[in-house]
Amino acid sequence: MPRRREARPLAEHYGDLVRVALMEARPAGLHTYQLMTATRLTRSQIGRGIRHVRDVVAAEDLTPITWTRRDGFMFSDDPADWIEYDKRQFRQILGRLTRVITGTLDPHLARYPDDEWAQLATAQLTGVRATLAQLSK
Template identity: 30%
Template sequence: MATLRDPCAERGWPPVVWGQEVGYHFCASEAELEEWERAWLSEKLTQFRQMITGTIGPYLARFPKSTWAGYLSDQMKAIESNLAMVARPPR
């Protein structure tokens, strides 16, 4: 499906998303698209948090003066912060 998304976008077709009840389908509903995007972002947020705590944290603990690990940690935390903002439901 990932390879289909770019050609669909180039042709101006609605986005292809997956839903529990209907499977893969073209989606023109703003509410459904927002729900799908927030779920996708929430999944990525979990992956980033696992990377920070499971890999980068122990790396920094072992090599606290590592320039690369410090830079990577700062960048990943910035991404985590941005994902957390967009993944939460609107107020």
């Protein structure tokens, strides 16, 4: 009786297809639509594959995956590319965090200035905000 093969999680399968396509394109990158053509995956499946590559494959291979508007997704061997990508990510997180502070916590504290939780959250997130601002420069 033939042994049944265990199915791999889909994200891992998609990640493998995305990784192979990006490795074949090196040193160039691929945009989402190019990845869709190369792998025959949908946009959603490409997204899951990219997340898998970022979460698992890049850490194992010690090569981060980066993205630029001009080049798309790519495995770069240049640390300057990694740093620029990291800075963009920190700027994006900083923007989201700033909106949480100014749009939620500040009005919360204005209305209930003695709320200990809001005071703690504001104090902690102000420090994180300052750190992200430094890292994104």
